[in-house]
Structures are given as C-alpha cells and as structure tokens.
Amino acid sequence: MSELVDHLAHLTGFRDRDVLDVTLVGAFKDLLQPLSVAIYRTVADPNGERWLTRARLGHGDVAATADPAWVDLDQLPLIDEHPVRRDCLRTQEVRFQPGPPHVSLFPVATDREVVGVLEIETAQPMSAEAQRMVGSILRIYRNFQGLLDYSERDTLTGLLNRKTFDETFMKTVVTLPAAAAQGAAAEGRRSKGSGQGYWLGVIDIDHFKNVNDTYGHLIGDEVLLLLSRLMRSSFRFHDRLYRFGGEEFVVLMRCSSDTDAAQAFERLRANTEHYAFPQVGHITVSVGFTQVKPTDTPSAAFERADKAVYYGKTHGRNQVASHADLVARGELAEDGSKVGDVELF
Known part of the structure; x- marks a missing residue:
C-alpha cells in the first residue's frame, strides 16, 4: 500500500504532461511487473487517425521511449492497424486480448474527451484486483489532467x-x-x-x-x-x-x-x-x-x-x-x- 501511495505522490508531483505520462507508465511497471506498458494517443491525419506513442516501457527498459513531439505523421501506424486498441478508445471500455502475451487495454480520458489507451502486456491474465488498481490510478490521472487543463488552458477556447x-x-x-x-x-x-x-x-x-x-x-x-x-x-x-x-x-x-x-x-x-x-x-x-x-x-x-x-x-x-x-x-x-x-x- 505504501508503494502505491509513493507512486501516486510522485505522479502528481509534476506539471509537465510529457513527464506525467512517463511517470504513469513507470508506476505501472513497478506495481505490476508487466512485460510492457505503454500509453498511446490518437492524432488527426488527412488519411485517417494514427497512433502516437506517448511513453512505453518494456520489461528490461531503464528509460521510457516515445515518439518525438514533431514526428512525421506518415511514420505513425494508422488507427485500424490495432483494432482492439481502436475499439477500446471508441467504446471507452476496458478490452482484453488473450495471449500469450495477455494484453489489457484501458481508455485514458480527460474531463473533455478520451484521448488515448493504456496498454499493458502480461504473462498471465490480469487479476480483477490489478484491474481495479489500474482503474483507480487512471481516475487520479484524469483528475490531475483536469487541474493541468485549468491552469494551462484558456477557459473559453481551450487553447x-x-x-x-x-x-x-x-x-x-x-x-x-x-x-x-x-x-x-x-x-x-x-x-x-x-x-x-x-x-x-x-x-x-x-x-x-x-x-x-x-x-x-x-x-x-x-x-x-x-x-x-x-x-x-x-x-x-x-x-x-x-x-x-x-x-x-x-x-x-x-x-x-x-x-x-x-x-x-x-x-x-x-x-x-x-x-x-x-x-x-x-x-x-x-x-x-x-x-x-x-x-x-x-x-x-x-x-x-x-x-x-x-x-x-x-x-x-x-x-x-x-x-x-x-x-x-x-x-x-x-x-x-x-x-x-x-x-x-
């Protein structure tokens, strides 16, 4: 329990969205010991929506990887190339893909919209207790994102x-x-x-x-x-x-x-x-x-x-x-x- 509290304190200690996402995947890696954990977001493109990697940690990774902020959209996978991830985003419901590896997908939302998907790969199916923990942390993440929006965005336009x-x-x-x-x-x-x-x-x-x-x-x-x-x-x-x-x-x-x-x-x-x-x-x-x-x-x-x-x-x-x-x-x-x-x- 103390480890979870420490991670939550660490998560809400930053005011930088990039660092926040990296901290989030790091917390899940420590708490769940998965094969990999990643946050993906969608970005608009004239040829269709694409997946942008915000932060990803593999089992042996020391530091998280991510797509560059100014990445060329043509280099990103189209949303339909990952149908289970796409369905999680659009239905706003948790989805599971049997393995091995077993993949659990959770919608990542702000107060305004669903902005991405948290994807966790594990050797065994994720337990109900672990699922509840992930859901609780994502609710805290959502609330903190709302506070960041309030402080960083114009209230009328959202810019x-x-x-x-x-x-x-x-x-x-x-x-x-x-x-x-x-x-x-x-x-x-x-x-x-x-x-x-x-x-x-x-x-x-x-x-x-x-x-x-x-x-x-x-x-x-x-x-x-x-x-x-x-x-x-x-x-x-x-x-x-x-x-x-x-x-x-x-x-x-x-x-x-x-x-x-x-x-x-x-x-x-x-x-x-x-x-x-x-x-x-x-x-x-x-x-x-x-x-x-x-x-x-x-x-x-x-x-x-x-x-x-x-x-x-x-x-x-x-x-x-x-x-x-x-x-x-x-x-x-x-x-x-x-x-x-x-x-x-």
Missing part, C-alpha cells in the same frame, strides 16, 4: 494560455542546431533538412471591437471560440496554439522554410475569410510571423511577429506578413522599426 508559452518556447529554442546558435542562419533562411526550423506567428482578428460593439460580448466570445476551432483544423496536431487574450492568438510551429510557414498561416487566413460566422457573417484576420532564432527570448520573437502583424493591419488587413520578407523589402528595419523618417514604434 493553451499565455502562462504556458514561455516554458514551451524555451524548450523549443534549446533544440535548435548549434550552428545556428552561432548566427550562421539568418532569419528567413531555409533550414538544412526538413522540419528543422521553428516559426512563431501572431494572429489578430480585424475590427474585432466592432463585433463586440455591434453584436455584444456573447457573440464576440462565440467568434473567438469558432476561430479557435478553425485554428485546430488549419494547423497540425503538434503545432502549439495559444490564446494570449482578447482577439490575439499565437502559433508556435515547426517546418522547413519561411515559405512553408507562410502557406500554413495563409491557410488559416483563407479558412477564416470564407467561414460564415453566425449572426456576424464574415470576418478576417491579420497574421505576422517570424523564424525563431537560437538566441531568442520569448518576448523578442513575439515582438518581431507582432510588428509584422502591425504592418499588415496598417496596410489593408486580411493578410499574412513575414517579418523576414518585410526586412528584405526594406519595409522594416532589422529592429522592427519602419525604414524612413517615420517610426512605427
């Missing part, structure tokens, strides 16, 4: 909030190539290799004050909620989506070039322009983005993207503006000020 941005950003920066850290790669330059660069985009709804003034704040909130859904459908599952407050949103993404980033933001701009918002009709957004530099602080990268947004909003709105492109064209100086006699900031 990540500003408090979580700095930590995620700094984790991103430390993964950038060391050569770039020495200044070898200027902003906007294509990265060597696919998926090696990070881009930060700031999204601002055009004339949002008019929406609130004309239709009221309840309708304004509905616009924000619907835009957050458009963002989820326009970007990939591993792109980080934030609401910074008001009508301002932020995206942190990984891609191979300034052109690829521009295409992603243009997709959101077009999707928003063509979407019919109830009562309001059509709205537009202005987007500014910049490549993240290895020496960047969160505020420095945000400031460059924000200045690109400002340029777009003062030059017609409903457009995507690249800070690197504006600098190359002489519209902005490297520090973000306007080239010429008049300073924008």
Whole structure:
C-alpha cells in the first residue's frame, strides 16, 4: 500500500504532461511487473487517425521511449492497424486480448474527451484486483489532467494560455542546431533538412471591437471560440496554439522554410475569410510571423511577429506578413522599426 501511495505522490508531483505520462507508465511497471506498458494517443491525419506513442516501457527498459513531439505523421501506424486498441478508445471500455502475451487495454480520458489507451502486456491474465488498481490510478490521472487543463488552458477556447508559452518556447529554442546558435542562419533562411526550423506567428482578428460593439460580448466570445476551432483544423496536431487574450492568438510551429510557414498561416487566413460566422457573417484576420532564432527570448520573437502583424493591419488587413520578407523589402528595419523618417514604434 505504501508503494502505491509513493507512486501516486510522485505522479502528481509534476506539471509537465510529457513527464506525467512517463511517470504513469513507470508506476505501472513497478506495481505490476508487466512485460510492457505503454500509453498511446490518437492524432488527426488527412488519411485517417494514427497512433502516437506517448511513453512505453518494456520489461528490461531503464528509460521510457516515445515518439518525438514533431514526428512525421506518415511514420505513425494508422488507427485500424490495432483494432482492439481502436475499439477500446471508441467504446471507452476496458478490452482484453488473450495471449500469450495477455494484453489489457484501458481508455485514458480527460474531463473533455478520451484521448488515448493504456496498454499493458502480461504473462498471465490480469487479476480483477490489478484491474481495479489500474482503474483507480487512471481516475487520479484524469483528475490531475483536469487541474493541468485549468491552469494551462484558456477557459473559453481551450487553447493553451499565455502562462504556458514561455516554458514551451524555451524548450523549443534549446533544440535548435548549434550552428545556428552561432548566427550562421539568418532569419528567413531555409533550414538544412526538413522540419528543422521553428516559426512563431501572431494572429489578430480585424475590427474585432466592432463585433463586440455591434453584436455584444456573447457573440464576440462565440467568434473567438469558432476561430479557435478553425485554428485546430488549419494547423497540425503538434503545432502549439495559444490564446494570449482578447482577439490575439499565437502559433508556435515547426517546418522547413519561411515559405512553408507562410502557406500554413495563409491557410488559416483563407479558412477564416470564407467561414460564415453566425449572426456576424464574415470576418478576417491579420497574421505576422517570424523564424525563431537560437538566441531568442520569448518576448523578442513575439515582438518581431507582432510588428509584422502591425504592418499588415496598417496596410489593408486580411493578410499574412513575414517579418523576414518585410526586412528584405526594406519595409522594416532589422529592429522592427519602419525604414524612413517615420517610426512605427
């Protein structure tokens, strides 16, 4: 009993979701001594849902393995390749696959949705007592995930909030190539290799004050909620989506070039322009983005993207503006000020 309490205390001692999943599989490995234990989650893909490994420990493994946060979806197995796991997810019921090895599958849920499956392989069928223990720990895990959601997510849109941005950003920066850290790669330059660069985009709804003034704040909130859904459908599952407050949103993404980033933001701009918002009709957004530099602080990268947004909003709105492109064209100086006699900031 004391060992179980120790594991629960350890499990709820972290505020990092990646560490939380690793801790969870580690706890089950110690408590059940299985052949393997893993957490799988589903991610959306145009060709169908796929399985993402969040954490997996084999019997002899010292450290858990997991798929990279920015993994290429084509490398992941389709959901139908594991039908019992799929059925566990969709029915939200515990499933068993006779062995050997014997596989027990438990749905992993948050307060909002079922997000994955816990899969435990054992030499013998899992006892009823062990099943109850697993279910109890998963309920604690679910409650703790709810607390994390409350502290990390915007209550209206469900997107990540500003408090979580700095930590995620700094984790991103430390993964950038060391050569770039020495200044070898200027902003906007294509990265060597696919998926090696990070881009930060700031999204601002055009004339949002008019929406609130004309239709009221309840309708304004509905616009924000619907835009957050458009963002989820326009970007990939591993792109980080934030609401910074008001009508301002932020995206942190990984891609191979300034052109690829521009295409992603243009997709959101077009999707928003063509979407019919109830009562309001059509709205537009202005987007500014910049490549993240290895020496960047969160505020420095945000400031460059924000200045690109400002340029777009003062030059017609409903457009995507690249800070690197504006600098190359002489519209902005490297520090973000306007080239010429008049300073924008």
